Amino acid sequence: MNFGHKIAIVYTLFVVFIISLVTFCVKQKDIFLVSNDYYKKEMAYQEEIDKYANTGQLSQPVKIINAGEFLTIQFPEEMQGASGEIHFYRPSDANLDFRVPVRIDPSNSQKIAVSQLVKGKWVVKMEWSKEGKNYLKEEKIIL
Numbered sequence: 001m002n003f004g005h006k007i008a009i010v011y012t013l014f015v016v017f018i019i020s021l022v023t024f025c026v027k028q029k030d031i032f033l034v035s036n037d038y039y040k041k042e043m044a045y046q047e048e049i050d051k052y053a054n055t056g057q058l059s060q061p062v063k064i065i066n067a068g069e070f071l072t073i074q075f076p077e078e079m080q081g082a083s084g085e086i087h088f089y090r091p092s093d094a095n096l097d098f099r100v101p102v103r104i105d106p107s108n109s110q111k112i113a114v115s116q117l118v119k120g121k122w123v124v125k126m127e128w129s130k131e132g133k134n135y136l137k138e139e140k141i142i143l
Helices: 003-027 038-043 045-056
Strands: 063-067 070-074 083-089 098-101 109-113 121-130 133-142
Touching: 038 045, 045 133, 063 133
Parallel strands: none
Antiparallel strands: 063 070, 070 109, 083 098, 083 121, 121 133
């Protein structure tokens, strides 16, 4: 076998590899967008920037603490009585996403049981309002 045959074999193997890779990618069924209405959300992005700015002006930052059995979200004292929603979404599987209403207890925190959460990467997006002012915080956590 001469040098030309070896080059032809390498090129042929490369083409077979690329065709196999493309075929595998096209046949995948579990490709999820992060959000089904991503275009509408993109158009309202300035509102999100304003909400992030409001969150940055709080007396203390909102903290997410992984404390074993519970995920504790610590709010500043001035947020007592706020209403909103906490969205847990899993980047790898949209079927595991869920939402929890904001219910701040007298200690300015909210506890969420982690027993219902699958281990791995989660994105926690908290959106709440108080006295007509909107707030937003997004944080990635690993359980």
